[in-house]
Amino acid sequence: MTQADAREQQDTAPPPPPPAEIRYSGQYSVNPLAEVSFGRMCAQIPAVLARIARLSWRTDRRAVQLLAGCQVVTGLSAAVQLAATARAMGSVLGAGTVGQRLGAAWPALLVLAVAAALGRGATAVSAYADRRITPRLTTETDSALVEAVCRVEAAAYAVDGFTDRQEAAEMGVMRTLVMVADAQRFLSALIRMVTAGGVLSVLNLVMLPLLLLAVLPAGIGAVLTARVDYEIHYANVADRNVRGMMRWWATTSKYGDEVRANSMTDYLVFWYRSLSDRCDRRTLAAAPRMLRIALLTSLAGGVFLVAAWGALAWLAVTGRIALAIAATAVVAVQTTLAALSQVVVNGAAVFHTSLYLGDMQAFLDDAAARAPRRGQRDIGGPVEEIRLEEVVYRYPGKDRPAVDGVSLTLRKGTILAIVGVNGSGKSTLTRLLTGIYLPDKGRVSWDGTDLADADPATVWARTGLVPQIFAQWPLRVRENVTLGQPRTGDDGPVWEAVDAVGMREAVEALPAGLDTLLARDIFGGAELSGGQWQRLACSRALYRRPELLILDEPTSQMDPRGEHGVFERVKAVAADRITVVVTHRLENTRIADHIVVLEDGRITEQGSYDDLVHAGGTFAELLELSHDR
Numbered sequence: 037m038t039q040a041d042a043r044e045q046q047d048t049a050p051p052p053p054p055p056a057e058i059r060y061s062g063q064y065s066v067n068p069l070a071e072v073s074f075g076r077m078c079a080q081i082p083a084v085l086a087r088i089a090r091l092s093w094r095t096d097r098r099a100v101q102l103l104a105g106c107q108v109v110t111g112l113s114a115a116v117q118l119a120a121t122a123r124a125m126g127s128v129l130g131a132g133t134v135g136q137r138l139g140a141a142w143p144a145l146l147v148l149a150v151a152a153a154l155g156r157g158a159t160a161v162s163a164y165a166d167r168r169i170t171p172r173l174t175t176e177t178d179s180a181l182v183e184a185v186c187r188v189e190a191a192a193y194a195v196d197g198f199t200d201r202q203e204a205a206e207m208g209v210m211r212t213l214v215m216v217a218d219a220q221r222f223l224s225a226l227i228r229m230v231t232a233g234g235v236l237s238v239l240n241l242v243m244l245p246l247l248l249l250a251v252l253p254a255g256i257g258a259v260l261t262a263r264v265d266y267e268i269h270y271a272n273v274a275d276r277n278v279r280g281m282m283r284w285w286a287t288t289s290k291y292g293d294e295v296r297a298n299s300m301t302d303y304l305v306f307w308y309r310s311l312s313d314r315c316d317r318r319t320l321a322a323a324p325r326m327l328r329i330a331l332l333t334s335l336a337g338g339v340f341l342v343a344a345w346g347a348l349a350w351l352a353v354t355g356r357i358a359l360a361i362a363a364t365a366v367v368a369v370q371t372t373l374a375a376l377s378q379v380v381v382n383g384a385a386v387f388h389t390s391l392y393l394g395d396m397q398a399f400l401d402d403a404a405a406r407a408p409r410r411g412q413r414d415i416g417g418p419v420e421e422i423r424l425e426e427v428v429y430r431y432p433g434k435d436r437p438a439v440d441g442v443s444l445t446l447r448k449g450t451i452l453a454i455v456g457v458n459g460s461g462k463s464t465l466t467r468l469l470t471g472i473y474l475p476d477k478g479r480v481s482w483d484g485t486d487l488a489d490a491d492p493a494t495v496w497a498r499t500g501l502v503p504q505i506f507a508q509w510p511l512r513v514r515e516n517v518t519l520g521q522p523r524t525g526d527d528g529p530v531w532e533a534v535d536a537v538g539m540r541e542a543v544e545a546l547p548a549g550l551d552t553l554l555a556r557d558i559f560g561g562a563e564l565s566g567g568q569w570q571r572l573a574c575s576r577a578l579y580r581r582p583e584l585l586i587l588d589e590p591t592s593q594m595d596p597r598g599e600h601g602v603f604e605r606v607k608a609v610a611a612d613r614i615t616v617v618v619t620h621r622l623e624n625t626r627i628a629d630h631i632v633v634l635e636d637g638r639i640t641e642q643g644s645y646d647d648l649v650h651a652g653g654t655f656a657e658l659l660e661l662s663h664d665r
């Protein structure tokens with residue numbers, strides 16, 4: 037095709053498809069707020085405050101005590117300021133010369149200044165206490181979330197809506213950044229409101245209900261707005277989740293070559309923008325509702341406010357209250373109004389936070405419920421035999437089992453090879469062997485102990501797994517080898533594992549040897565080739581000296597020398613363990629004592645390499661195809 041042809045084809049090609057419509061679906065697709073009344077929403081606020089207080093208390097008791105002390109000082113200062121204002125007004129507006137009136141007023145003015153200074157000081161100290169609590173609280177919450185996800189049964193990842201709920205819970209972590217400040221502002225505004233309101237009701241009883249009515253619509257508006265905001269957040273959860281993943285895949289340098297050389301950039305950018313636009317459209321669609329709420333509540337608030345000022349004017353003009361009292365009432369009204377508005381704004385913020393904290397807590401509870409609930413039996417070494425009896429495993433939402441009635445016995449000192457076409461269940465079988473998944477039916481036992489009854493940590497302490505898709509940890513070379521093992525401080529075994537996969541030369545050539553950070557994107561970091569990374573993954577498994585060594589396509593990216601070296605090593609150490617190799621390179625199965633062929637999750641053939649080559653079955657066919665070039 038010429039360049040002109042290519043351009044023409046591009047011009048006439050149909051427009052790119054928009055991103056797939058993804059819905060936050062399944063049992064969690066119902067917005068928890070949809071059926072909740074306004075009253076119940078407001079009633080949640082004290083519980084949320086108590087929860088924030090408990091979380092903060094666990095983080096830094098002294099800072100919480102400081103914060104509580106500051107609230108008391110703020111309240112007292114507000115009350116003293118108003119009382120002093122009333123006294124000063126009485127003197128200033130009273131009888132006598134200017135000098136006499138000022139002379140009578142100055143003690144009250146002094147008290148006013150001191151109280152104001154104390155109030156300001158308390159606010160500054162509150163901010164300091166908040167800064168002591170918030171970073172640690174956020175870290176604590178964030179770490180709890182990460183730990184909860186790391187500790188769930190692996191099968192939870194396949195459960196409908198699990199990752200979407202995780203995304204929703206992340207928002208709870210974000211809110212911890214502002215929640216202490218919001219709670220603190222809410223409480224101090226509440227205290228100021230109560231004291232100012234108290235003073236006002238002493239001055240005149242009619243004023244207080246009028247002021248309450250003036251700010252109540254704003255409160256209702258703020259809570260309703262928070263509710264709409266949450267609805268939008270809820271509708272966008274699934275899209276935001278997938279957008280976050282795409283953002284990483286599209287921008288990480290790891291896939292930069294693939295993205296560029298396959299001209300994926302345009303579509304990825306288009307996709308990203310389209311999805312963001314879709315989220316924006318949902319947000320914009322809610323804007324008129326937000327506007328209606330704002331206009332109606334402002335109107336109602338405005339009417340009541342005018343009534344409140346009108347009432348004050350009427351009381352003063354008709355002589356029902358003295359001028360000095362009226363002047364103090366003006367100050368008290370202003371203070372109460374400002375405090376009430378702060379109560380409303382910060383109360384809505386606390387309520388808003390409660391929604392996301394609720395999601396976070398629900399997710400943490402769910403994750404805790406999905407943590408392994410197995411027996412406590414210790415798998416003691418050395419492991420002599422692993423047995424699978426009529427094992428069946430089906431992924432959630434799938435019609436057919438991925439592993440269907442498999443029975444096998446693996447003995448120490450032997451190598452088992454598992455082969456089969458793509459999707460035949462090989463990797464799933466390795467997950468069952470290691471107890472990452474427990475079977476739906478049948479039994480997997482290590483030396484007679486059913487893995488359902490065993491403490492998984494003791495099983496995994498005896499396992500070394502090189503999965504088909506392995507992580508390239510942005511850690512130092514040493515940590516990449518020793519990750520998952522207790523620290524010893526001895527580099528001897530690390531070099532031994534590096535030697536076992538023929539990586540010594542490559543590691544020595546790195547700028548800081550074993551100390552080199554394997555993260556190209558980070559200043560001072562280095563990058564390995566695909567095959568080198570795979571060698572490192574194999575060295576990690578060998579370093580563990582496991583009782584069960586599983587290699588799932590361990591050499592797919594290695595050169596023949598590397599591949600030969602790894603298999604030689606696997607053979608050399610096979611006597612001390614049970615070894616399982618999953619591979620599509622059938623020549624590699626020569627090292628195995630026993631080979632099983634999987635088809636649709638079932639074992640259809642098994643035997644030694646020589647048996648299967650001459651059996652005329654799937655193995656022989658696949659082997660022949662691999663030679664047919």
Ligand SMILES: Nc1ncnc2c1ncn2[C@@H]1O[C@H](COP(=O)(O)OP(=O)(O)OP(=O)(O)O)[C@@H](O)[C@H]1O
Nearest residue numbers: 194431438456457458459460461462463464465504
């Ligand atoms: N996490 C998962 N959630 C749902 N289904 C899965 C999951 N992993 C695998 N499957 C399905 O289970 C079946 C077996 O997959 P498995 O990965 O075990 O096959 P495999 O033989 O290892 O394939 P390959 O040779 O491609 O690595 C496939 O139909 C696959 O779609």
